[in-house]
Structures are given as C-alpha cells and as structure tokens.
Amino acid sequence: MILNSLPAVQFFMRKIMAVLFLLIPLISLSQTDVLILQKNGRNIKTYAPGQPIIFETVYQQWFDGTLTELRNDSVFVNGIPFHYNEIKTMRLERSKLNYGADGTLLIIAGAGVLVLNSVNGLYRKDKPATWFSTTGWITAGALIVGGILLKKARIRTFPLGKKYGLHYLDLHSYKPGHRDHPPADTH
Numbered sequence: 001m002i003l004n005s006l007p008a009v010q011f012f013m014r015k016i017m018a019v020l021f022l023l024i025p026l027i028s029l030s031q032t033d034v035l036i037l038q039k040n041g042r043n044i045k046t047y048a049p050g051q052p053i054i055f056e057t058v059y060q061q062w063f064d065g066t067l068t069e070l071r072n073d074s075v076f077v078n079g080i081p082f083h084y085n086e087i088k089t090m091r092l093e094r095s096k097l098n099y100g101a102d103g104t105l106l107i108i109a110g111a112g113v114l115v116l117n118s119v120n121g122l123y124r125k126d127k128p129a130t131w132f133s134t135t136g137w138i139t140a141g142a143l144i145v146g147g148i149l150l151k152k153a154r155i156r157t158f159p160l161g162k163k164y165g166l167h168y169l170d171l172h173s174y175k176p177g178h179r180d181h182p183p184a185d186t187h
Helices: 002-027 099-124 134-152
Strands: 034-039 042-047 052-057 062-071 074-077 080-083 087-093 155-159 164-169
Touching (some): 087 164
Antiparallel strands (some): 034 042, 034 164, 052 062, 052 087, 062 074
C-alpha cells in the first residue's frame, strides 16, 4: 500500500511546486520604475535605483548622488525627492578611462618636451632661437591640446528640450482604479 501511494504523493507535490513557482512573480516586487535619457528617440542612458546620477534642476541647482528610488513620477537622489519634470539638464561622467589623469599626463608630457628642448639647447650652448625645432613645437602642442581635449571629454552635458528627452517609465502593475492619474507624460 505504501508503494502504490508514493507515485500519487510525488505527482501531488510536483503540482504544488509548479503552482508555487507560477505564483512567486505575482507577489514579488522585483520590477522598479526607470528613467531614460534619450537623444532623438534613441536611448543614451537608463537609470535605475542604486546608480549614480548628476542633474541640474529648473532652479539652476546641480545635484549628484545615488538614485535611491523612483516612485510616482519622482526621482529620489540620496533620499531627496524631485519630480522628473524639474530636471533641466543631465550630466554623464565617463568612467571607463581615467580621462582626468590621462589628460593631465599628456599636458605634463607636452610641457616636458618644451623643457627638454630648452635644457638641451642650454647644454649645447646654442642660441635661444635654435632651441626649439618645428617638430618639437608640433609634438608639444599636440600633447598639450590632446590633454586638454581629453580632460574636457570626461563630462558630457545633455540639456533637455528638442534634442534630448528624459522619460519616466512606470513598470509597476497596478490594480484597476488604484492610481489616480495615468502614467506620466514625457517632456
């Protein structure tokens, strides 16, 4: 009798497990709202809670910190709420390369080329007009200009308006009649 009931118990347990696995997504809170920065309809960056964010408000104040929460069309940065329509400009800092340090090294290298040419000219007792060759000027200038451009390329600023848009994407599923207003419009 025990052997005959074992397959029935196993079948019943498999059914219970299947139902539980199907019900878990309904009760979990895994989805969160997202904030999307777009250029002419193409996604540039998607923000979710836990990511760093830098922006300027319509009140000409810059805020940076960690995006702690997105809820009811509000953006919470370090716990401070802002409506997403109060954001005027977004800023992205590139972090894959060390733009600041690499740019500074290029500027120092360019200045070093000029100093090296001067020291060599003094050592050889040349006239000051002959210390620098054309290639020395071009090399030093290219290194200094490249360093300045690299330092400026670290930060990109996106003014919201015609070209750039910030969209609040509400991913929560609500019960009918739960929300007082429809999902937010984009600007």
